[in-house]
Amino acid sequence: MTDQLFDTVLVANRGEIARRVIRTLRALGIRSVAVYSDADAGAPHVREADVAVRIGPAAASASYLDIDAVLAAAVETGAQAVHPGYGFLSENVAFARACDEAGIVFIGPGERALEVMGDKIRSKAHVEAHDVPTVPGFSADRMTDAEIARAADATGYPLLIKPSAGGGGKGMQVVRSAEDLPDALATARRVASSAFGDDTLLLERLIERPRHIEVQVLADAHGRVIHLGERECTLQRRHQKVVEEAPSPVVDAATRARLGAAACAAAASVDYRGAGTVEFLVAGDRPDEFFFIEMNTRLQVEHPVTELVTGIDLVEQQLRVAAGLPLEISQDDVRLVGHAIEARVYAESPERGFLPATGEVFAWVPSGDARTDAAVETGSVVTADYDPMIAKVIAFGADRSEALARLDAALADTVLLGVESNIAFLRSLIADPAVVAGDLDTGLIDRLPPFAAPVPSDAALRAAALRAAALPARTQPLDENTRDDVVLVEQMGSHGRFVSPLWARGSGWRAGAESVRGAGSVLLATGEVVTLPRAVATGRPDPAEAATRDGSVSRADAPFAVDAEGWLWIHVDGATTRLQPLSRRAAMEHRLAARDAASIAAAPELRAPMPGAVVAVHVADGASVVAGTRIVTIEAMKMEHPVTAPHDGVVRLDVAVGAQVRRDQILAHVTAHEAG
Known part of the structure; x- marks a missing residue:
């Protein structure tokens, strides 16, 4: 069969989808x-x-979205076809056309499908x-904003604003009243223009509690179109899918046949x-009623x-279809x-x-x-690009x-060590009674209470102490020639070597140091101070306690790293x-600081919640604002995050649009009004 397919295929993507396509190739x-980008x-x-x-460089616009650069790579390597994966150029009709003009097969639909279904x-x-x-x-x-407002009133609220050219939930805004419409339109246009180069919008009636x-x-070029059943993609957060499954727990055979016929x-x-x-909304109270949303012309x-x-x-x-073979x-x-x-692990x-x-x-x-x-793999670096x-x-x-x-x-x-992730949240989500019962709707995640990281178990604290006690102390001091990424400790087992300048800098966790046994508390990533179990705080735990409760994993062999x-x-x-x-003193200082922070007015500084780019500044320097006013918006990893005023006051801006933070x-200071 392979002699009927392609000799060389370029994968115009990155990450897990590139690896997955390469696996089949x-x-x-x-x-x-x-x-690849830099x-x-x-x-x-x-x-x-x-x-x-x-x-090209890291920016997607100068690398993975650069049609000329991708095609040049295909020509240079003798690629007969290009697999675009998803995202980036996968639904770009200009890219498909450029491939055709260069005599390279675009592994995807024809231009007509891309043009019609891409809007x-x-x-x-x-x-x-x-x-x-x-x-x-x-x-x-x-349409002008005034015309949009009149049409919105005629359609009826609540409404969902969607970029016409986009996908993946980017730029979508829910509008529940006419008063909220102007800000939602501005945000949707800005994201649509940035992500898709087109700020045309579509407004639809919001179907409450849908699936x-x-x-x-x-489909092949010989007239055969089939469907492979449905997927339930209802568990979403801010229109981004989180958990998907097949088949849907509420679609019966008759509805599956109707859905499949409509999709075909x-x-x-x-x-x-x-x-x-082909994506559909299914009414939560009537799973046999469905509405077309869009067609994604890609994997x-x-x-x-x-x-x-x-x-x-x-x-x-x-690959078979792109090579002209029938299904x-x-x-x-x-x-x-x-x-x-x-x-999805984020x-x-x-x-x-x-x-x-x-x-x-x-460690991965x-x-x-x-x-x-x-x-990713062990040693990968996750960036905001x-x-x-x-x-x-x-x-x-x-x-x-x-x-x-x-x-x-x-x-x-x-x-996964070294980068925060949503794995604990995912475990909590799939254990939720509604999820277990299959009683889903697209707003379920957004209605959940704020997620709180689980408090570490005694087993985790004991394992941390065991690992710390087993680490060798460094006898040579660091000097100006010592790189920050020099490996100072080596983890036993199969999880590799880890970076740790910390151990040479007097950490309380150094092997044999009195502060290991004297530390009575730990600071968690959430800012909470937790008192150690007595067995951990008073000395090295008994090695006999190193086994977990079920005996399946040795705590002494727990994967660990120090950043x-x-x-x-x-x-x-x-x-x-x-x-x-x-130490006891440091624990007391943290607790006092937390108590003081709760009792005084919010600090005037507005800080960036994550690294990214400032894409909008919403107020003028020196403006008076009230608590909750948007001051700036930061974009990171294709998502926008507003930063708002913590209290009433006067704004002093410290950044401008385009700044990388x-x-x-x-980002700004909001100085409270003086009393009186």
Whole structure:
């Protein structure tokens, strides 16, 4: 079969999807070409490909979105075809056209499908003409704000504003009243323009408590269009999918057939070729009623769950279709067996409002009992340049209950040290009673109480003490020639070597130091001070206590690392803990500081919650504002984060639009009005 396909394929993407495509290319004996930016020079996909070509600096606009650079790499390496993955250029009609003009096969649909389905407004009107049900709404193209307001009143609130040219939930805004419309329009336009180069908007009636159901389709150039069943993608946060599964727990065979027929009709109406996804909203109280949202003309992030329940390699099918071969699968051949659930692992801090996180991955050890598609490995560096999703963990079971249990076990086994992640949140989410029961809607996550990181168990604290006590002290002092990344300690076992200048700088955790046994508390990453169990605080724990309760993991062998700021990361009993030891004096000082902070007025400084770029300044220097007023907006990892005034006062700006800021950098001062 391989002699009918391609000899060389360039993968115009990065991260886990690039690695996943390369995996199938290797299995088919096809030479793979990776492209990379300066930020990804050491990324796993670069090493795993047969050939790798640099295409530009870290900024996606100057590398992964640079059509000329990608095509030049394809020509240079003799690639016959380009696989765009998802995101970046995957739905860019100009890129598909440029590939065609260069005599290179674009592994995706034709220009007509990209043009029609790449525009939410046009696609909605198009599928309506082919008897596919759609949500009431209107296009804001070429409309003034006043005209939009009148049309919004006529359609009725609540409304959902969506960038017409975009996807992935970026720029979406929920508007519940006419008063909220102007700000929502401004934000949606700004994000749409930045992310997609097009600020045209679509406004639709917001269906309350809906489910998000999508149908995977495959189509060839010989007239065959089939579907591979549906995926439940309802668990979302701010319109970004978090957990997906196949099949949906509420779709019966009759509804599946109707959904599949509608999806195939939408695909056939644009002469679709390749793998695509047709997305629907399903009414929460009427799962047999559905409305077309959009069609994604590419491979989806969540495609693995469909692969696991159907046994079909979707990338292989994309390659076959792109090579002009007919599908060898008929609709009658498609069988959904078992249940698969995928959880997206993001580099973010759920306890800090899901703000993006960056840093070096000191240890990455995926579970051996689930499929894991990862963008990182031990030694990777997560930057603010790209999307915060760094891995997907996908579990399969005979039924939904078994798949959920296996996903939880796989997440518990996944070791990620050095970068904050949402793994603990994911475990909490899939244990939620509504999720376990399959009673889902797209607002479920947003209604959950703020996530609080679990307090470390005694086992985690004992393991931290064991690790600290086993570390060798450095006898040579650091000097100006010592690099910050010099390896001062080596972890025993299979988890590699870790960076730790801390151990040479007098840390209380140094082996044999009195302060190890004298420390009675630890500082958690949340800022909370926790008193150590007596066995930890008074001396080195008994080695006999090193086994976990079930005896399956040795606490003395728990994966651990220490970062350059002195935080100890350790993974025990399915949870990662980040902490610092405190002397009694330091613990008292932290508690007093926390008490004082709660009793005094908020500080005047507004600090950056994460590294990123200032994309908007909402007030003038010297303006008087009230608490909650937006002062600046920061963009990081393709998401916007507003920074608001903590209290009434006068603003003094410290940054301007376009500034690149560090985490905790001062952005502005809001000086409270003087009493009186």
